[in-house]
Amino acid sequence: MVKKVYNWGILAPGNIARKFATELQTLANARVYAVGSRNVERAEGFAKMFGAERVYDNYEDLVADPEVDIIYIASPHALHAEHAFLCLDHQKPVLCEKALGINQAEVERMVKSAREKGVFFMEAFFTPHQPSYKEAKRIIESGVLGKVKYIQGWFGFNKSPYDNSLRLMNPALGGGAVLDIGLYPVFDLLYFLGEPNQIIAKADFAETGVDESISIRFDYPEERSASIYASFVAASGVGTDILCEYGTLRLRRSNAINQSLEVEKQGSEMKRLIWEDPALAGLKLEASEAMRCLDENKLQSDIMPHSLSLSLIKTLDIIRHKAGIIYPGRD
Ligand SMILES: NC(=O)c1ccc[n+]([C@@H]2O[C@H](COP(=O)([O-])OP(=O)(O)OC[C@H]3O[C@@H](n4cnc5c(N)ncnc54)[C@H](OP(=O)(O)O)[C@@H]3O)[C@@H](O)[C@H]2O)c1
Numbered sequence: 001m002v003k004k005v006y007n008w009g010i011l012a013p014g015n016i017a018r019k020f021a022t023e024l025q026t027l028a029n030a031r032v033y034a035v036g037s038r039n040v041e042r043a044e045g046f047a048k049m050f051g052a053e054r055v056y057d058n059y060e061d062l063v064a065d066p067e068v069d070i071i072y073i074a075s076p077h078a079l080h081a082e083h084a085f086l087c088l089d090h091q092k093p094v095l096c097e098k099a100l101g102i103n104q105a106e107v108e109r110m111v112k113s114a115r116e117k118g119v120f121f122m123e124a125f126f127t128p129h130q131p132s133y134k135e136a137k138r139i140i141e142s143g144v145l146g147k148v149k150y151i152q153g154w155f156g157f158n159k160s161p162y163d164n165s166l167r168l169m170n171p172a173l174g175g176g177a178v179l180d181i182g183l184y185p186v187f188d189l190l191y192f193l194g195e196p197n198q199i200i201a202k203a204d205f206a207e208t209g210v211d212e213s214i215s216i217r218f219d220y221p222e223e224r225s226a227s228i229y230a231s232f233v234a235a236s237g238v239g240t241d242i243l244c245e246y247g248t249l250r251l252r253r254s255n256a257i258n259q260s261l262e263v264e265k266q267g268s269e270m271k272r273l274i275w276e277d278p279a280l281a282g283l284k285l286e287a288s289e290a291m292r293c294l295d296e297n298k299l300q301s302d303i304m305p306h307s308l309s310l311s312l313i314k315t316l317d318i319i320r321h322k323a324g325i326i327y328p329g330r331d
Helices: 015-024 040-050 059-064 077-089 104-117 131-142 177-192 284-295 306-323
Strands: 006-011 030-036 054-056 070-073 094-097 121-124 148-158 198-205 211-220 224-231 233-244 247-253 259-265 271-275
Touching: 006 015, 006 059, 006 284, 015 030, 015 040, 015 284, 030 040, 030 059, 040 054, 054 059, 059 077, 070 077, 070 284, 077 094, 077 104, 094 284, 104 121, 104 306, 121 284, 121 306, 131 177, 131 233, 131 247, 131 259, 131 271, 148 177, 177 211, 177 224, 177 233, 177 306, 198 306, 211 233, 211 306, 224 233
Parallel strands: 006 030, 006 070, 030 054, 070 094, 094 121, 148 224
Antiparallel strands: 148 233, 198 211, 211 224, 233 247, 247 259, 259 271
16 A cells, blocks of 8 residues: 655656656656756656656755655766755755765765765665566575675677767766766675675776776685676676576676576576566666655665665775776866
């Protein structure tokens, strides 16, 4: 039974905000209530598309609207901290897109502010909410495949030639492969293996200075290791293989909704699990989790807790420093 219908405020109606709002519309306890944009026509177009009642031509008025229950921040990562502080200063619960911030110090300040103000705060990182990830975690924790020995993860696409004015290509907005897509396989290592004790990283750079590809090797105690690759110029798709003592898990997805998990246990037939039902996957799961936390007066999610966001940005900082990736004036 629905406890409360939440009025969502959408801050920055770009590409991902449109996908998020489309999925939000499928939830009985959510309503796309308000939108704030720097551009009033964009806000109006978005409001029309999703039936939002309130339209703001700036973010300040959006977060000040007393009818807004929770804000979804969908601006470029370099602006997440500024926009999160704006929400938290108005006591608004926040679901903030990944990468949560540009660096560790920034994310630490965001989390500290949320805790001090007693306001719900969560990174919009969709993978741990997905059924394929929950099943992979369950299998690993059950011990049937033994210990994880090696993880290989990748995330790549190729939409070149790129327009250098894109967010993705702009170092000042935190553009580049590592914060945009590399963080997904990095998250997988942290999720299934924990923090590494050594990292070696190498990036290739586009002419704007952003990393267009990155390859990373991670070492762990007890002869365990991992490697990942992320790129804007290699159409690799998205996958993570988890090699264990007695078998292998293969996670694949073509978008936030379509996903599969292959389970191959030594001596047994391979099992392929597929999730294609849009009701059971996608960005809506993180929205549902945020509203469940609000229903229960929780300040953070158990599925995507602050500690996981902090661990992720700490690891990303080390990778960036090793690979020489710089966001002007932000290190
Ligand atoms: N979870 C996922 O699967 C996923 C997928 C893609 C992206 N993302 C994340 O979502 C965030 C937004 O990505 P996007 O692809 O939606 O970007 P986008 O299409 O470029 O939209 C970003 C929005 O931010 C606002 N903005 C505010 N200040 C800006 C500035 N100085 N320059 C550019 N835009 C500015 C703009 O909205 P107004 O001008 O209308 O205010 C713009 O529409 C990123 O952090 C990205 O990592 C997540």
